[in-house]
Amino acid sequence: MKEATVQLPRQMSTLAADIDNMYYFIFWVSVVFFVAIMGAAIWFLIKYRRDKNPQSTPPGHHDVLELFWTFAPLLLLIPMFHFGFRGYVQAMVAPDKALEIRVRGKQWVWDFYYPGDTEATPGELVVPMGKPVKMQMSSLDVLHSFYVPEFRVKRDVVPGMYSSVWFQATAITSKYNKQENKVEGEPLDLFCTEYCGTSHSQMLAKVHVVSPEDYAAFIAGKDVPPEGKPLAEVGAELYKKNACNTCHTVDGSKLVGPSFKGLFGRNESFEDGSTQVVDENYIRQSILQPQAKITKGFGGATMPVFVMKDWKIDALIEYIKSLK
Amino acid sequence: MATAVASTEEHPNYLTHETGWKSWAFTLDHKRIGLMYLAAILLAFLAGGIFALLVRTELAFRGETIMGPTWYNKSFTLHGAIMVFLFIIPSIPGALGNFFLPIMLGAKDVAFPRLNLASFYIYLLGAGFLLYSILTNAVDTGWTFYTPYSANSSTSVMSTTLGVFILGFSSILTGVNFVTTIHTMRAPGLHWRRLPLFVWGQYATSVIQVLATPVLAVTVLLLTIEHGFHLGIFDPKLGGDPVLFQHFFWFYSHPAVYIMILPGMAVVNELIATFTRRAIFGYMFVAMSSVSLALLGFLVWGHHMFVAGMSEYSTMVFSALTFLVAIPSGVKVFNWTATLYKGSISFASPMLWALSFLFLFTIGGLTGLFLGTLSVDVHLHDTYFVVAHFHYVMVGGTVMGFVGGLHYWWPKMTGKMYNETLARIAWFLVFIGFNITFMSQFVMGSQGMPRRYWDYLERFRMMHGFSSIGALILGVGFTIMLIMFIMSLKSGKKAPRNPWGSAGFEWNTTTPPHPHNFEATPVIRRGPYDYHLATEEELAST
Numbered sequence: 095m096k097e098a099t100v101q102l103p104r105q106m107s108t109l110a111a112d113i114d115n116m117y118y119f120i121f122w123v124s125v126v127f128f129v130a131i132m133g134a135a136i137w138f139l140i141k142y143r144r145d146k147n148p149q150s151t152p153p154g155h156h157d158v159l160e161l162f163w164t165f166a167p168l169l170l171l172i173p174m175f176h177f178g179f180r181g182y183v184q185a186m187v188a189p190d191k192a193l194e195i196r197v198r199g200k201q202w203v204w205d206f207y208y209p210g211d212t213e214a215t216p217g218e219l220v221v222p223m224g225k226p227v228k229m230q231m232s233s234l235d236v237l238h239s240f241y242v243p244e245f246r247v248k249r250d251v252v253p254g255m256y257s258s259v260w261f262q263a264t265a266i267t268s269k270y271n272k273q274e275n276k277v278e279g280e281p282l283d284l285f286c287t288e289y290c291g292t293s294h295s296q297m298l299a300k301v302h303v304v305s306p307e308d309y310a311a312f313i314a315g316k317d318v319p320p321e322g323k324p325l326a327e328v329g330a331e332l333y334k335k336n337a338c339n340t341c342h343t344v345d346g347s348k349l350v351g352p353s354f355k356g357l358f359g360r361n362e363s364f365e366d367g368s369t370q371v372v373d374e375n376y377i378r379q380s381i382l383q384p385q386a387k388i389t390k391g392f393g394g395a396t397m398p399v400f401v402m403k404d405w406k407i408d409a410l411i412e413y414i415k416s417l418k
Numbered sequence: 419m420a421t422a423v424a425s426t427e428e429h430p431n432y433l434t435h436e437t438g439w440k441s442w443a444f445t446l447d448h449k450r451i452g453l454m455y456l457a458a459i460l461l462a463f464l465a466g467g468i469f470a471l472l473v474r475t476e477l478a479f480r481g482e483t484i485m486g487p488t489w490y491n492k493s494f495t496l497h498g499a500i501m502v503f504l505f506i507i508p509s510i511p512g513a514l515g516n517f518f519l520p521i522m523l524g525a526k527d528v529a530f531p532r533l534n535l536a537s538f539y540i541y542l543l544g545a546g547f548l549l550y551s552i553l554t555n556a557v558d559t560g561w562t563f564y565t566p567y568s569a570n571s572s573t574s575v576m577s578t579t580l581g582v583f584i585l586g587f588s589s590i591l592t593g594v595n596f597v598t599t600i601h602t603m604r605a606p607g608l609h610w611r612r613l614p615l616f617v618w619g620q621y622a623t624s625v626i627q628v629l630a631t632p633v634l635a636v637t638v639l640l641l642t643i644e645h646g647f648h649l650g651i652f653d654p655k656l657g658g659d660p661v662l663f664q665h666f667f668w669f670y671s672h673p674a675v676y677i678m679i680l681p682g683m684a685v686v687n688e689l690i691a692t693f694t695r696r697a698i699f700g701y702m703f704v705a706m707s708s709v710s711l712a713l714l715g716f717l718v719w720g721h722h723m724f725v726a727g728m729s730e731y732s733t734m735v736f737s738a739l740t741f742l743v744a745i746p747s748g749v750k751v752f753n754w755t756a757t758l759y760k761g762s763i764s765f766a767s768p769m770l771w772a773l774s775f776l777f778l779f780t781i782g783g784l785t786g787l788f789l790g791t792l793s794v795d796v797h798l799h800d801t802y803f804v805v806a807h808f809h810y811v812m813v814g815g816t817v818m819g820f821v822g823g824l825h826y827w828w829p830k831m832t833g834k835m836y837n838e839t840l841a842r843i844a845w846f847l848v849f850i851g852f853n854i855t856f857m858s859q860f861v862m863g864s865q866g867m868p869r870r871y872w873d874y875l876e877r878f879r880m881m882h883g884f885s886s887i888g889a890l891i892l893g894v895g896f897t898i899m900l901i902m903f904i905m906s907l908k909s910g911k912k913a914p915r916n917p918w919g920s921a922g923f924e925w926n927t928t929t930p931p932h933p934h935n936f937e938a939t940p941v942i943r944r945g946p947y948d949y950h951l952a953t954e955e956e957l958a959s960t
């Protein structure tokens with residue numbers, strides 16, 4: 095792993111070194127050209143300024159010079175193209191034995207499905223160090239783009255088709271905590287880089303790189319409900335993990351969706367004119383079938399479906415109940 | 419070119435020979451139409467600038483500063499759409515080109531004066547649609563209108579895209595008009611090798627406008643049909659393909675980059691020649707580099723989509739072709755630098771803008787190499803690095819060229835001089851402010867800061883802060899310039915015929931120009947930059 099520089103973030107994947115070498119090659123070529131051109135220009139500007147040189151010399155042209163600076167740059171451009179393409183193909187074509195994790199982008203959450211999963215793990219990606227990992231990506235609604243600067247990978251996530259990126263992480267950022275059944279550390283940031291609407295800038299996720307052993311432990315303990323923790327507290331964690339907070343606040347302020355504060359037990363009016371008191375069944379329905387009842391005044395946004403296990407729904411209901 | 423060199427007082431001029439609003443609203447005079455275009459695009463520039471400042475103010479601090487994400491998204495969309503469609507594309511051709519192209523050719527007017535007036539009114543109609551969409555619900559799709567987001571957005575996408583559709587016709591008509599004028603209306607003796615490079619640049623631009631703009635029209639029409647009638651073209655839910663939209667869109671919008679930059683380069687040729695009193699070095703190479711940029715511009719649209727889901731082989735072809743763009747761009751920069759050699763260089767305000775063009779465009783061009791290189795582009799795509807790159811080209815290039823041209827030709831257009839000290843102060847603030855704004859964006863971009871983000875992580879805070887301070891300085895600079903030009907109109911000194919001592923053909927007419935440009939059709943006996951052949955009488959200021 096190479097530390098961050100002024101220009102580039104840390105190198106955290108096997109692809110990064112090649113890409114950075116190209117970056118710095120182009121950077122120094124540019125610096126040399128810029129300094130040479132501007133140096134010549136400034137020298138001429140000083141030497142031939144009008145009070146020093148009141149009479150210009152009639153025009154010249156120099157065909158050999160023209161042909162030289164028309165074709166000589168190719169000597170630098172061709173290697174840039176060649177090595178750029180080589181690096182690109184490396185970044186696009188995953189090794190055969192890569193671990194496949196499915197990614198589903200939706201406004202404004204990243205859902206991850208580990209091998210065999212039918213239920214998503216939102217907002218948090220855990221990958222083993224030193225193993226090639228391929229992200230098999232699709233979108234539920236609009237365009238998104240998967241970007242982890244430290245890995246130097248990016249690929250658009252397009253509705254109606256699959257796209258993929260792969261990477262092999264070179265350093266550990268996090269450790270699996272067995273007591274808490276949680277991965278902890280200093281994760282990398284995953285950004286959405288294709289504009290996807292109101293909360294585009296909130297469509298972030300965390301990427302934990304762990305040792306292969308920790309990865310196995312994380313997979314084994316992934317869907318076990320936590321013990322010895324108040325249910326509302328578990329719900330609060332799920333509220334953040336599922337990125338509910340990008341649309342629903344807990345302090346009464348209005349975002350794309352209604353706030354959770356004081357929601358439970360309230361008599362809510364809907365877009366179709368009906369009303370209902372918010373109870374456990376209403377919240378359950380709103381998670382699993384968000385389009386069934388749309389709160390009055392919030393018809394403009396479309397909440398995606400969230401498929402989750404009952405204990406998670408229980409925890410979320412308990413959490414919403416606690417927000418008086 | 420010995421005609422019409424006399425004192426200006428006795429001559430009728432295009433500003434005063436007819437009066438009343440009808441004489442403007444129904445004028446067929448390319449100079450008056452150019453002036454009306456100028457007023458309109460400066461208003462658009464002001465509006466686009468206000469949205470830019472709103473965006474930078476919101477981003478000055480983390481979290482919500484002055485607006486929420488909904489209005490932020492609308493602001494950056496409107497900044498982009500207004501600047502591209504209402505300001506940069508029509509700026510130099512519509513205002514300066516309309517005014518000076520026929521004069522430089524020694525013609526009385528453009529080939530189709532009525533079409534010229536029509537193109538201005540079509541521009542106003544298109545602008546009206548955009549204004550309507552701003553006043554109703556604005557638009558939040560980004561100026562690129564990517565599907566399927568734009569197909570389902572609840573904002574005023576329909577009126578905006580219809581506005582863009584209409585504006586396209588204005589652009590096409592101007593292009594047709596200029597191509598015809600340049601082919602058929604050159605004065606006796608003005609053969610192609612004597613054509614001012616400004617005209618060569620306008621010629622290349624017009625060809626792109628005529629060939630590429632219809633594709634935009636088709637694209638936004640399809641988008642409007644999809645949005646209005648739910649016919650599946652680009653939206654996968656209806657059976658369409660979102661990547662197809664990107665191909666369509668960039669098939670126009672990449673050539674449009676050259677519609678924007680070539681006129682800026684065209685102006686800079688005139689400025690450098692006049693203020694070095696020397697012919698542009700390698701004239702024919704510079705002229706042909708414009709034509710080859712126009713042609714290459716059609717072949718590289720795919721470089722906007724390297725990570726969008728194209729095959730590796732398509733990206734390979736697009737990357738290779740993209741590198742070829744570096745060659746004509748380099749030819750221009752090298753020749754401009756060589757022109758300075760053994761010139762007699764003046765640092766009057768228009769030249770300061772031309773030199774900033776040279777400085778900033780070179781940075782804009784060199785940073786394009788990073789983005790043309792496939793593997794590096796994967797990291798930089800859709801980050802602030804791209805934002806900085808195209809602002810260095812579009813603002814550092816086109817806007818510097820446009821503003822330089824405006825300073826250069828202002829005396830001829832209005833008959834008034836302006837305050838040179840204020841002009842220099844404004845230039846200095848814009849130049850410094852611009853570099854602070856966008857140099858910090860290069861840094862945060864290569865560090866990984868994505869575009870179109872309403873909020874950002876702590877590690878990008880410092881660079882966003884710098885960028886916003888730079889934008890403030892930039893705004894102050896342009897405000898001083900606006901005041902300076904208004905002062906000039908109100909109380910500027912009377913401008914002489916040829917204040918810069920230029921050998922360019924347009925300076926041979928009276929100031930402000932005669933309603934028919936010249937009293938008699940001039941006969942051209944030298945090139946526009948032949949200072950050694952120009953008579954002293956021609957180069958004299960009065």
